[in-house]
Amino acid sequence: MLDMKNIRKVFRTDMVETCALDDFSLTVDQGEFVTITGPSGCGKTTFLNIAGLLETHTSGQYQLDGVDVTDLGDYARAKLRNQKIGFIFQSFNLMPDLNLFDNIDVPLRYRGMKGAERKERIDKALDSVGLFARRKHVPAQLSGGQQQRVAIARALVGDPLFLLADEPTGNLDSNTAQGVMALLEEINEAGTTIIMVTHDQSLAEQSKRNIHILDGRISNESERKIDTAATAA
Amino acid sequence: MEIGPILRALTRNKLGVVLIALQIAFTMTVMVNAVFIINERSKAMARPSGLDEPNMFYLRSTGFGDQFNSEVTEQDDLDLLRNTPGIIDATPINAIPVSGGGSSTALRLEDDPTLPAIPAAVYYTDDHALNTMDLNLIAGENFTSNDVLYQRTSESRNFGKAVVSQTLAETLFPGEGLNAVGRTFYNGDNPVQIAGIIERLQSPWPNSSFVEQAMIVPLNFISGTSTYLIRTEPGERDRLMVETEETLASNNPNRIIRDLMSMNETREESYRLDSAMATILSVVIVTLVFITSMGIVGLAVFGINRRRKQIGTRRALGATQGEILRYFMLENFFISGVGVTLGAVFTIGFSIMLSSLFESPTMSWYYTPLGMVILILIGQIAVLGPSTRAARIQPAIATRSI
Numbered sequence: 001m002l003d004m005k006n007i008r009k010v011f012r013t014d015m016v017e018t019c020a021l022d023d024f025s026l027t028v029d030q031g032e033f034v035t036i037t038g039p040s041g042c043g044k045t046t047f048l049n050i051a052g053l054l055e056t057h058t059s060g061q062y063q064l065d066g067v068d069v070t071d072l073g074d075y076a077r078a079k080l081r082n083q084k085i086g087f088i089f090q091s092f093n094l095m096p097d098l099n100l101f102d103n104i105d106v107p108l109r110y111r112g113m114k115g116a117e118r119k120e121r122i123d124k125a126l127d128s129v130g131l132f133a134r135r136k137h138v139p140a141q142l143s144g145g146q147q148q149r150v151a152i153a154r155a156l157v158g159d160p161l162f163l164l165a166d167e168p169t170g171n172l173d174s175n176t177a178q179g180v181m182a183l184l185e186e187i188n189e190a191g192t193t194i195i196m197v198t199h200d201q202s203l204a205e206q207s208k209r210n211i212h213i214l215d216g217r218i219s220n221e222s223e224r225k226i227d228t229a230a231t232a233a
Numbered sequence: 234m235e236i237g238p239i240l241r242a243l244t245r246n247k248l249g250v251v252l253i254a255l256q257i258a259f260t261m262t263v264m265v266n267a268v269f270i271i272n273e274r275s276k277a278m279a280r281p282s283g284l285d286e287p288n289m290f291y292l293r294s295t296g297f298g299d300q301f302n303s304e305v306t307e308q309d310d311l312d313l314l315r316n317t318p319g320i321i322d323a324t325p326i327n328a329i330p331v332s333g334g335g336s337s338t339a340l341r342l343e344d345d346p347t348l349p350a351i352p353a354a355v356y357y358t359d360d361h362a363l364n365t366m367d368l369n370l371i372a373g374e375n376f377t378s379n380d381v382l383y384q385r386t387s388e389s390r391n392f393g394k395a396v397v398s399q400t401l402a403e404t405l406f407p408g409e410g411l412n413a414v415g416r417t418f419y420n421g422d423n424p425v426q427i428a429g430i431i432e433r434l435q436s437p438w439p440n441s442s443f444v445e446q447a448m449i450v451p452l453n454f455i456s457g458t459s460t461y462l463i464r465t466e467p468g469e470r471d472r473l474m475v476e477t478e479e480t481l482a483s484n485n486p487n488r489i490i491r492d493l494m495s496m497n498e499t500r501e502e503s504y505r506l507d508s509a510m511a512t513i514l515s516v517v518i519v520t521l522v523f524i525t526s527m528g529i530v531g532l533a534v535f536g537i538n539r540r541r542k543q544i545g546t547r548r549a550l551g552a553t554q555g556e557i558l559r560y561f562m563l564e565n566f567f568i569s570g571v572g573v574t575l576g577a578v579f580t581i582g583f584s585i586m587l588s589s590l591f592e593s594p595t596m597s598w599y600y601t602p603l604g605m606v607i608l609i610l611i612g613q614i615a616v617l618g619p620s621t622r623a624a625r626i627q628p629a630i631a632t633r634s635i
Contacts, residue, residue, distance in 0.1 A: 045632055054549055054629040075553050081628070082551020093546040093631055097242035109235055110551040138245070154550075166632050 001161060001193060002028040002051060007060035009046050009216075020046040021057070022216040028162070028195060033188040035204040036197045038213035044197045045166065047213065051195060052085050052164045053077045065161055082110050086155030086192075090167035092147040094139040094154075100126060101135040104154045111158060125153035129183070145176035152183060162193035169203060181206060239564050250568050253532050257572025257608055260525040262579040265604035266587065267514040269596045274507040277440070282330050283398070283433035285367035286496040288321075288465050290474050291329055294481060295458045296488040304383070306485055307459045313484065314461060314477065315361070319469040324361040325453055326462045328354075328437045332499050335437030340405065341419045353401050354436030354447040358462075362449045363396065363431070365464050371399065372411035373429030376451040380428075383453050390420070392450040396429040400445035425450075439503050460492075470495060525608075526615040533565060533619040544623055545630030554624040561620035562613060569612035573605040580604060 009021040020043045028034050038044050049055045050062065053069060062069050065084055069077065087093075094103050104125055108118045126132040129149035131142075139147050148168060155163050165184065169177035181203055188194050196207065204210045205224070212220040243250050294310060296303055307325060314323035328335025336357070339350035356362065360376040373396070380394055397405070397413075406413040417424050434447040465473050474493060482490045501508075537544070544557055552560075584596040
């Protein structure tokens with residue numbers, strides 16, 4: 001599904017050249033819940049930006065759902081983001097002037113979907129995060145946890161190939177963070193692939209697979225055996 | 234199209250929208266009414282006087298001393314002028330068309346002072362006037378030299394014939410057209426017969442309500458001052474202006490020659506205030522439109538800078554550069570739309586007020602919609618730059634924490 005080979009990303013200014021990712025290779029299959037961890041400045045966000053087609057890489061090969069995105073133009077990348085990727089941001093990134101319904105509507109409008117279908121999907125997405133009754137509210141009228149649930153609904157509404165979550169619990173208290181994490185696990189169990197960047201080791205340990213980045217390279221990779229009986233209990 | 238969300242978002246940021254919409258409305262009100270006034274003035278300035286203006290000039294001869302005989306001098310001068318190579322004709326006249334100063338009279342169809350009067354400019358001149366001014370006689374005939382009366386200025390102005398402008402003929406005898414030749418009207422208690430009708434002749438007052446109602450009459454006043462209107466061959470005017478002044482001055486030392494002026498200069502002088510007003514109003518329009526455009530740009534830039542992360546998020550969620558551009562163009566379209574709608578109401582109201590206060594013509598209906606379209610376009614052009622920059626905001630900004 002997501003296949004990166006020898007990805008290298010270099011940021012250049014007049015004075016400095018910084019290599020944010022170097023010889024970075026990663027494959028993520030359908031249905032996985034992968035966490036990306038590492039210290040500040042290790043390249044987590046750069047990886048997320050490249051994986052989410054938010055910025056281009058300097059060299060290497062990146063295939064997304066069988067499509068080589070390396071040489072895609074801005075328009076094609078925007079369309080691919082819209083159709084294949086759901087984003088969850090640390091600061092929620094909701095539009096403060098739009099109500100919840102219109103916020104979740106944003107990616108669907110860019111897909112050119114008809115109004116009736118959009119409404120059906122939005123209502124369902126709001127219902128799935130328990131905020132249908134507050135669809136006419138604006139983000140400022142919600143708590144942080146509720147805002148992140150709206151952001152998750154927005155990420156899911158277009159049935160993306162995978163979710164890219166950038167520190168989704170970073171701005172939440174621990175109880176609310178656990179609630180959001182539980183919701184993400186639920187989404188993953190329903191079949192949606194999730195790639196989550198976090199600096200919270202305890203949250204990383206809840207995922208099936210953890211990639212640790214150090215100085216732009218994968219330093220460690222671990223997989224957790226899920227005890228289905230314990231999970232069910 | 235994100236029409237619904239844009240409108241809903243705008244209603245949550247009313248103050249900026251209302252302020253810029255009011256600015257647009259105010260600009261439109263001033264701009265449209267000013268353009269209308271400029272157009273009206275330009276049309277007035279472009280009206281033909283009926284004269285061959287580029288080839289005409291005039292001057293005044295004022296005699297002094299006991300030895301000065303005005304009647305003899307005038308006849309000598311006219312003989313000299315009419316025989317000067319390059320001069321087509323010359324005529325004595327009391328006033329110069331379009332110059333701003335002259336004589337008018339009140340005409341009636343009966344010798345009854347209680348009847349409504351029709352105002353008209355009157356040019357006291359002789360049988361050379363038509364040829365000198367190059368007026369187009371379209372019916373009837375010119376005077377003959379035998380028709381011309383010579384009177385002292387203190388004597389009553391009793392002339393029996395007149396050549397009238399087509400507009401004056403139509404005003405005096407509506408619907409009769411060129412058949413008005415031979416009809417009689419009254420100047421005070423003196424009957425006057427229409428000898429001929431000329432296509433066009435303007436009064437000396439360009440802004441008067443009866444600017445096209447004028448007549449020439451065969452009456453020459455004898456006074457110390459004679460005004461000569463002169464038409465030259467094309468291209469000869471400037472040379473002959475200098476030569477004529479010198480010749481007339483040297484011909485008779487008991488007078489001075491003054492007020493030498495071409496018709497072009499006279500027109501320019503008469504319409505100087507109108508030209509100045511048009512210039513000032515144009516500057517006001519340009520300034521207002523510039524300030525409003527800057528306001529639109531300022532609001533757009535402020536809105537874009539405030540929403541950089543939102544724009545990045547929209548891009549991350551799949552908006553193409555074109556969709557971001559369209560979003561801000563549409564947003565401005567709606568703000569401008571509110572402004573020009575308010576502006577249309579203000580414009581029409583202001584126009585009605587001006588029209589009733591100054592008895593000026595009513596503005597044509599198309600000025601307002603045209604003004605709306607122009608201001609919408611100006612708004613779109615103003616916001617194009619900031620919107621293009623907004624469209625270039627990278628989607629990666631969505632993941633930045635600050």
